[in-house]
Amino acid sequence: MGLRRALDDYKRNRERADVFPGERRTQTGRFTGSKRRLVHVDPTGSIRDYSYPLSGFHGVTSSRFGVRVDGAVTWFDNLDGSSQTSREANAVVETVHELGTFDVVQRDFTDDLTHATAFEVDGETPESLEIVGFAEFSPEGESRIGQLVHDDEVVELYHDREHDYLAASTELTVTPEVMERFDEILADEPQSFPRGGESESYEGSRLTGGVSFRTALEGGRTTVVTTLSDIEERSRSESLARIADRTRRYRYPSQFLNAARQSTPSTDGADRLVETDLHVLDLLSAPTGARMAGPDFDPHYQYSGGYGYTWFRDDGEISTFLLEADERLGLDAEERHRKSARFYLRTQLADGRWPHRVWPRNGRLAPGWANGHVEGSETQYQADQTASVLVFLAEYLATHRDSLPAELALNVESALESGLKGMDVSLEADELPTVCENAWENANGRFTHTAAKFLHAYSAIAAAPLAAAVRDCAATRADRLYDALETMWSPGEGVYGLRLDDGELDARVDSTTFSLVDAHLAYAAVGDVDAERRRRLETHLETAFERLWTETDAIRGLRRFEGDTWRQRGQSSEKVWTVSTGWGAYAAEKAIRLFSPTDREFDPTTWADRLFAEIDLTGSLCLDSGYLPEQFFDSGTPDSATPLGWSHAIRLATYAARQSRGA
Incomplete structure (x- = not known):
């Protein structure tokens, strides 16, 4: 039918x-x-x-x-x-x-x-x-x-x-x-x-x-x-x-x-944006607490690989964003966090990592194309997914340790220790992650985003309430990875490149590199982010915003990455993505904390306001329903999965951060 x-x-x-x-x-x-x-x-x-x-x-x-x-x-x-x-x-x-x-x-x-x-x-x-x-x-x-x-x-x-x-x-x-x-x-x-x-x-x-x-x-x-x-x-x-x-x-x-x-869960007094974003995340959630990425609009895989599955990247990021928003806004989301943690514990593989994607209703392996580590190959594997889940588990343990049931706390500790070893498997001798698939699932290489998520995960584990030996091991890995990230810097372009490809730096701008900001904030809790690194991150962020920004008569926002040709249909240029625009707004908010107001040459506040305005309820990338679709054509026609859970979680966390600074 x-x-x-x-x-x-x-x-x-x-x-x-x-x-x-x-x-x-x-x-x-x-x-x-x-x-x-x-x-x-x-x-x-x-x-x-x-x-x-x-x-x-x-x-x-x-x-x-x-x-x-x-x-x-x-x-x-x-x-x-x-x-x-x-x-x-x-x-x-x-x-x-x-x-x-x-x-x-x-x-x-x-x-x-x-x-x-x-x-x-x-x-x-x-x-x-x-x-x-x-x-x-x-x-x-x-x-x-x-x-x-x-x-x-x-x-x-x-x-x-x-x-x-x-x-x-x-x-x-x-x-x-x-x-x-x-x-x-x-x-x-x-x-x-x-x-x-x-x-x-x-x-x-x-x-x-x-x-x-x-x-x-x-x-x-x-x-x-x-x-x-x-x-x-x-x-x-x-x-x-x-x-x-x-x-x-x-x-x-x-x-x-x-x-x-x-x-309907009570949302008395909640802002309409908060109410909408929480509602979307609930719509996409199974009884297990796992979320499908979005309503499956392409079940026959004609133009995509389908969307009605749980990706551990998307879900891990959503869980972390929700955890952060809950801390700031008091969303009473404890049961959501607990379900997420238990789902990740149940689906973690014996080597400490997670598969490409699973069915949200039962956690069983779902059709996918990035299970190389399950087959015995590292290349066709998205290593950032494991790091995203570990970030959530580490931050969840750090913020909720005293309220967790004893058995759950012990299981989370065990999962983090196992996950630490799982990430180590994906590192090369130069301390950067090995060749793998990227977050956008359309290329192989050694990606800046993957390295940033590893830095974030190692840093979060190093700061979590774990055994000293585990924290010390994670901190050592974080220090080495922090230094290794210099390999991804392009002095001529003033950006951290998209990837290393056969040893050559691909210096295109990629919105996934916004994750460098969060990663360095996490690292700052266990190590020193020096002044030169901060200046480079400032330059990178400003350059990335300027080069990815797109403005037409109908929409305004950020492209996914330079040279993106996916789902262009009749359009000759890259499309605007709500994930990228929201990610940019979130990174700019975090950069306000990372970059010292007395030393910084670039003020991220302007970009934080500009980008958030486009995903806000009255923004050019938000539908009348309040939903955020994944992409837009330049004509203003929305496209792909709608609503996309990842975009709504980013918007919620960014809104919470803005509320904290009185924006």
Whole structure:
């Protein structure tokens, strides 16, 4: 079913210069979710599941809603007048569809594995008004699907273990829809659903994942509910009873909104930015506490390697940013920190390192291309990932040692000691990390960013409450790495280069080198950052900002690195990234502390303010939803994973730092 929708989108968008055809884009609309289900609500009101990384359930592949008046159907995706916002601390997505003499208010809310879509008419209600809809399900990602219609009230769609259910709080009329045949899939023109009319046969109608329906209104309202279930965990009778309970529970708006309030963590008094960033991180989190990088918009790997996984770099960085923000803002995030620590302990490999990426719901190895160290090769391995996790574990132990359960504290200490040895494996005789993959996962070499993360990790371990022998070993490594970083300095360019490639310094500017600032701040706690190093870091930061800065009529921000050609589509130059812009803002904030105000020639405050302004809620890189997509075309068209967890965590930590200095 997912491939059918990808091919349909390809037909509709293959000529566009700023859209990658065949993807499941989420740059418009908003999400509602739980720890096990993530549902996107398009501005037209259509819903789609992005739940597989969190729960293993595929759920709804495509859908659309509309109204039927006197037999004539108007689909919401054909309207011009729809607006969307979030309510109840972002737990509910509210979409208002304007239909002339009346509006239909649609509210979407996700509770565990149940998603409810409530419709309420505002205005003069035509007597014959009904809500109509179409939904396509893809249990286990399959196209070989069975369909059961129970007493004309509940539709059950299934392949093997995953069984999905659809029902309504009012009278429901169902018509199974046979999806595209081969000739329709191969045709140049896309096929619209529902087709209309009855299915050609009972047999065909029971072997399809598509269903069209209409539901009556009572008191001007109705609620359509879907639930996802594992038949081995919950029987059919139990699932039918569950969806019946949910349709009763969400029958009225007051019930609906009250359930949303009760399910949402309290954010009383929180700034809207803080509330948004925490909400996004929760949306992307599985029950384990691990986060997928972003909603998986490219599940067929046509233009990327997929995003619905936990990278230990992204997740480790998010955990560290959240830890820092919690210390400054008092976010009551202790349970989040504890879950992250336990997840890292559970997924650490025997050699003290971590794999490329895993499934957030269970920590099992996920498809990836950088598991060389698992196969026995160091090159196809992203060593910075291990360092990022170790930074979090060391800083978590240092700040929360007295409040940790004794067993957890001992396990974290053991993981840090093992991780220290794991990083040592990746060092060459010159004390720099060996040839490996970079943070952007598109090149091999000996990267400044990898060295900076190693310096940060060694320094954090040296400052953590660990055995003296472990701290001394880490401090010695940090000292040697601090000296070795001189190899990456380019006097002619005035920057720390991107990488050493076959012994030659690639002096392009790369936004990942902003990590040098945090690394040196950490090192300053265990060693001496001399005046010459500080001057070089100042020069590097100022030069990097100037060379990566991009400004168009639509957007302003930082490019990822010089010469970046990824996902350009019809654009001839590098794109702007929210991660890079946010990272720059964060590094500038930290540089205010690192560079002495009496000695510095470069004032990072100006750049800190300028860069943060672009990722702030009113900035050119922030969508109306408050979401930060990964990238932007120069035209202002957002692209790639939306929302991206890493960007939101950087924004949250930067905001916290700005609050601390009174910005």
